[in-house]
Amino acid sequence: DGGITQSPKYLFRKEGQNVTLSCEQNLNHDAMYWYRQDPGQGLRLIYYSQIVNDFQKGDIAEGYSVSREKKESFPLTVTSAQKNPTAFYLCASSIMAYNSNQPQHFGDGTRLSIL
Amino acid sequence: AQTVTQSQPEMSVQEAETVTLSCTYDTSESDYYLFWYKQPPSRQMILVIRQEAYKQQNATENRFSVNFQKAAKSFSLKISDSQLGDAAMYFCAYRSAPGTYKYIFGTGTRLKVLA
Numbered sequence: 375d376g377g378i379t380q381s382p383k384y385l386f387r388k389e390g391q392n393v394t395l396s397c398e399q400n401l402n403h404d405a406m407y408w409y410r411q412d413p414g415q416g417l418r419l420i421y422y423s424q425i426v427n428d429f430q431k432g433d434i435a436e437g438y439s440v441s442r443e444k445k446e447s448f449p450l451t452v453t454s455a456q457k458n459p460t461a462f463y464l465c466a467s468s469i470m471a472y473n474s475n476q477p478q479h480f481g482d483g484t485r486l487s488i489l
Numbered sequence: 490a491q492t493v494t495q496s497q498p499e500m501s502v503q504e505a506e507t508v509t510l511s512c513t514y515d516t517s518e519s520d521y522y523l524f525w526y527k528q529p530p531s532r533q534m535i536l537v538i539r540q541e542a543y544k545q546q547n548a549t550e551n552r553f554s555v556n557f558q559k560a561a562k563s564f565s566l567k568i569s570d571s572q573l574g575d576a577a578m579y580f581c582a583y584r585s586a587p588g589t590y591k592y593i594f595g596t597g598t599r600l601k602v603l604a
Contacts, residue, residue, distance in 0.1 A: 405590045414498070416580060416596035424590060432591075462532060470590050475522050475541050478582075478592055480534035 380481035397465035404470040406448035411462040495595035512581030520586035528578040576602045
């Protein structure tokens, strides 16, 4: 079955530490996205990528970094510069086709907490 | 820039009754797509229904239907014969048809279903 796999499901970060969240998809989608979800704030876009080796900042990119070396993979690094990283992180992907009504597909998420 | 507004942070409905969740959006574009996603306690994002802006007919998926009012920029979700399994966060989302593949989400409405 095709889908999006996020790992780990739970992650703990120590002060001053960088951590990386994994996102892999086998849907052959060109576009991939990272969202942060906090209570009462819905989904906020961190970064997105429409093609390998290219990505764009979303609304809350500060303190985060990404890479897109392979079409299937879009890892997110939460750096020590992100002072309030505790949140639920969702990875998504979508096809890129002009005038396509195809929705985003989501992974099951990673819960990041501060130790 | 486009925005999506869900003005009801929380709604309740009696089992077997009908409930309507509201969503308004702001855009200067004429061609776009609208989506409703459901996020149950498992946190998995599930597509409920989608609507193309160029279609005048309202989308329907079993017990779920939308009231799409393009001129008013309104996209409400009606859930008929509510079931306990409908209890979840519901998010409205917007995507431009051409060009960017960036999705914009509302802040969500928590739906409680009372037995």
